[in-house]
Amino acid sequence: MLTLVSKYNTSQSGIFVDPDIKELRKPWADPIKEENIMYSGHLLLMVALYGMLFDSDDYEKEGSLTFNWNPIFWGLGPEKFEYSRKSIQDVILKEMEKNGWVGVCCEPNMVFVVCNQFPITAMRLADVRYGTHVVEDVLEKYKAAIKRKSMVKEGALFADAWRPKQDQTLPAREICFTAWACNFMNGWNSGEVHAMYSSQALGTLTKREGGLVNVERPDVAAILREMALSGKGNPNEAATRQEAATRQKALEEANNKAT
Known part of the structure; x- marks a missing residue:
């Protein structure tokens, strides 16, 4: 029922x-x-x-x-x-x-x-x-x-x-x-x-040191994917992941201010 x-x-x-x-x-x-x-x-x-x-x-x-x-x-x-x-x-x-x-x-x-x-x-x-x-x-x-x-x-x-x-x-x-x-x-x-x-x-699964694989947060993964597809970074590199995390945090803060 x-x-x-x-x-x-x-x-x-x-x-x-x-x-x-x-x-x-x-x-x-x-x-x-x-x-x-x-x-x-x-x-x-x-x-x-x-x-x-x-x-x-x-x-x-x-x-x-x-x-x-x-x-x-x-x-x-x-x-x-x-x-x-x-x-x-x-x-x-x-x-x-x-x-x-x-x-x-x-x-x-x-x-x-x-x-x-x-x-x-x-x-x-x-x-x-x-x-x-x-x-x-x-x-x-x-x-x-x-x-x-x-x-x-x-x-x-x-x-x-x-x-x-x-x-x-x-x-x-x-x-x-x-x-x-x-x-x-x-x-x-x-x-x-x-x-x-x-x-x-691409962007969701990233390789880490020691052969580990990380599942990225969806919002960060989307940024990593966009960066990779536009030739602006390799998701498997720490610098690219840090840049993606920084962008995601800025977007989150902007959205919080807007609401």
Whole structure:
């Protein structure tokens, strides 16, 4: 019930994810219907893994995955949302197609690279079990779409998100989403993930004396990355790291004064 309540509230959207919204949307409780790929994608992967590990078709029957919506103090009575592994996959595919194959929204009006890795893996597992070829067609369209929208660019961090309504790609603020996404993208795109590693880690992972590697703070890492890309320093050198720390402190003090 907590999942359904959360979806019911979030489905109304808001200015954080859609700065152009003027009034809240009519809400819905179904957590699979749309704009919830971090949930539906994980669920699809869970049942696909279950099917693969135990050679089981338990979740292939419609209604084997059922959500009951029956809040006490509001509503027009109980509702039931019935799915199977296959029907969840079909909903996800429909949403991907609606968004031009860039991916399915995780929150209203926000598509993230990382969130869409889980259903891709799930589709691959189902293809192996049932002899289908769904993911091959999906990946051909998906790879083209995320490059077209500059979600993934060679030598760069993955974009934070893409807003379908505004057709706006939000640039990366730090390495978090990139590292998270690559961890799972490696399953189907290993060559490119490995090839991008060094350029993506630039500024975040720095080498220290004695063979140590340091994980820099995101704000300092961003400055180190900018300095390295502009040819103004080597993040592995102490002088460059000190300069980055000095710049970060100055920016922080300026921001504090401004507020």
